[in-house]
Amino acid sequence: MEPVLSLRSWLAKVESFGELRHVKGADWDVELGAIAELSYRQPNPVALLFDDITGYDSGKRVLTGSTGSPRRLGHTLRLGDDLDDVGLVGALRGKPSQWAAAAADYPAETVTDSPLLENVIDGPDVNLLSLPVPRWHTGDGGRYIGTGCFVVTRDPEDGIVNGGCYRMEVQDEGRSATINAVPGKHGAQHIQRWFELHGKAPVVVSFGHDPILLITGGTEVPARISELDYAGAIIGESVPVLIGEHTGLPIPAGSEVAIEGWLRRDHVRNEGPFGEWTGYYSGKRRPAPALEIVRMYHRDDPIQLGAPPGKPPHDYSYMRTVMKSAMIEDALVGAGVAGVRGAWAHESGGGRLFIAVSVENRYAGQAKQVGHLTAQLPAAAYMNRFVVVVDADVDPADLGEVVWAMSTRCDPAKDIDIIPGTWGSKLDPMLVEGAPPYNSRAVVDATRPFERKADFPDVSTGDPEYLQSVLHRWAEVFAP
Numbered sequence: 231m232e233p234v235l236s237l238r239s240w241l242a243k244v245e246s247f248g249e250l251r252h253v254k255g256a257d258w259d260v261e262l263g264a265i266a267e268l269s270y271r272q273p274n275p276v277a278l279l280f281d282d283i284t285g286y287d288s289g290k291r292v293l294t295g296s297t298g299s300p301r302r303l304g305h306t307l308r309l310g311d312d313l314d315d316v317g318l319v320g321a322l323r324g325k326p327s328q329w330a331a332a333a334a335d336y337p338a339e340t341v342t343d344s345p346l347l348e349n350v351i352d353g354p355d356v357n358l359l360s361l362p363v364p365r366w367h368t369g370d371g372g373r374y375i376g377t378g379c380f381v382v383t384r385d386p387e388d389g390i391v392n393g394g395c396y397r398m399e400v401q402d403e404g405r406s407a408t409i410n411a412v413p414g415k416h417g418a419q420h421i422q423r424w425f426e427l428h429g430k431a432p433v434v435v436s437f438g439h440d441p442i443l444l445i446t447g448g449t450e451v452p453a454r455i456s457e458l459d460y461a462g463a464i465i466g467e468s469v470p471v472l473i474g475e476h477t478g479l480p481i482p483a484g485s486e487v488a489i490e491g492w493l494r495r496d497h498v499r500n501e502g503p504f505g506e507w508t509g510y511y512s513g514k515r516r517p518a519p520a521l522e523i524v525r526m527y528h529r530d531d532p533i534q535l536g537a538p539p540g541k542p543p544h545d546y547s548y549m550r551t552v553m554k555s556a557m558i559e560d561a562l563v564g565a566g567v568a569g570v571r572g573a574w575a576h577e578s579g580g581g582r583l584f585i586a587v588s589v590e591n592r593y594a595g596q597a598k599q600v601g602h603l604t605a606q607l608p609a610a611a612y613m614n615r616f617v618v619v620v621d622a623d624v625d626p627a628d629l630g631e632v633v634w635a636m637s638t639r640c641d642p643a644k645d646i647d648i649i650p651g652t653w654g655s656k657l658d659p660m661l662v663e664g665a666p667p668y669n670s671r672a673v674v675d676a677t678r679p680f681e682r683k684a685d686f687p688d689v690s691t692g693d694p695e696y697l698q699s700v701l702h703r704w705a706e707v708f709a710p
Contacts, residue, residue: 232345233341233345233483233484234467234469235442235443235469235482235484237293237439237486237533240296247301247305251276252279253265253278253280253281255282255283255284256280256283257283257284258283258284258292259284260365260366262280262362262366263366263538265280266278266538267540269295270294271543275299276295277295278293280293280294280362286361290362291531291532291534292362292364292534292536293438294538296546297546297549298545298546298548300315300318301313301314303549303552306441306442306445307322308464308466309325318552319552319627322553322556323556325556325560326557326560327563328463329464330455330460333455333456333463334455335463336462336467336468337462337468338391338458338471338480340470340473341470342472344485345530346481346483346486346527346528347472348528348530349527350526351526352524352525353525356404357403357404357405358375358523359400359403359404362534363400367505367540369511370503371399371500371502371504372501373399373400374397374399374400374538375399375534376396376397376437377537377538377539378395378437378444378535378545379435379436379535380393380395380436380457380482381394381411381417381434381435382435382436382479383424385423386428391457391480392416392417393417393447393456393457394415394447396410396411396412396417399502399504402499406521407435408520409433409493410518415612425493425495429494429495430494431494432477432492433477433521434481434489435488435490436481436482436487437487437488437535438486438487438535439482439485442461442465444537445553446458446461446464448546448550450557450612453608458480458482469483474490476525477524481527487526487528488527488528490525491522491523491524492521493520493521494522497519498518499517499518501517501518502514505540507540507542507580507657508580508657509580513656513663514663542577547581550580550581551575551581555574557609558573558575558607558609559572559573559587562604565603567599567600568590569591569592569596570587570589571589572588572625572627573587574587579615582610583613585616586617586618587600587604587617587618587620587626588625589620589621591683594681595680597675598675601675604617604673613653613655613658613669614652614671615669617671617672617674618635618674618676619676620639620676620677621639639677646674648671648673649670649671649672651668651670652671654667654668
């Protein structure tokens, strides 16, 4: 029987509803990544399982596209196996706050047995390149084993465990890997505290697992909640974990490949560039902390979970858009904002850079309040560039409607506020080399002016109910 959060169980289910394709014979050097990129640019991208990868034995596999459809994402979040976009958004409404509230009821459960223990390799014999680690993009500075990974750290003072998704480049001919943790994220904060208190930081990384850990590791789970416990709340049962002998950190028992080791402040290797989620290569090669791997674990015929970013849409941009939209809407409602009708973190902005919120504008100043609040919510603050607030008659997920509202209901001279010095990123292509990672953001009020609600021109479109009746009566005109 497969353990909880086994990637193999997930693959079997996805294959059963026809959204998995097997690809044999691709080269790990750029070709595999190019096939993945072409796939997720298709109208209905499937998940791809690569095998017989050039230079490697059959059975050492790489998965891409795991969360790129509403059906796969709905299955991963245990919301249903046959959801479309509308159904998925509806099923997600209110769920992030419910999962956060329930996480304490599903603490990770320690176990002593797992298929992950089929192969245990100690430090001197570790070779990450025994796996077909891809070089995903032509301009990448190396081979990246960490794209869909789950990086486990622990706060050295309160013991709270965090799971993050950070890029990891293989170093030292496979004996180590750099961890490029984003400053300000919980994992990076843990590592910094360990450096300050003990001079080194323990880390565990899983490289193959149910994509639910990619989701929880790659989105902003509230502070002081372990991503493992949050995942347990999503699936409705505790996540089984092994305890790393060297680090004492939890290792997901359903993992295909995992490592444990130590980061030290002065143990660095040059890392990058890498084709990032912004759609650009992230600057020049620069030093990053390199993990001293003390042990590697893997199943027989292990599967890596790949999630290569790039110019949107990319491997996980759909997942991030849907998840962050739900988290932002939940946070606004939880903050007591009245009249919120929806939020959407647009995929063309990587699920972070461009956010639209629709509100029922009930009082003077509400649109500005909602815009400024959204711009700084924990779920939205990292590297956000634009927040656009629209009326309830505008679909925030329809970029055409949002731009129409901006074009017809916004006076740029008084309806756009600029907030300087906010939480940016070293991945920002606009950031000047060596400058602190700040960015500014614009809050755009694209709602009808509150004082003109009564006399603002009516929208020249048919009544929705009447249009639906016409569609039904003249169905043959609109048939495919």
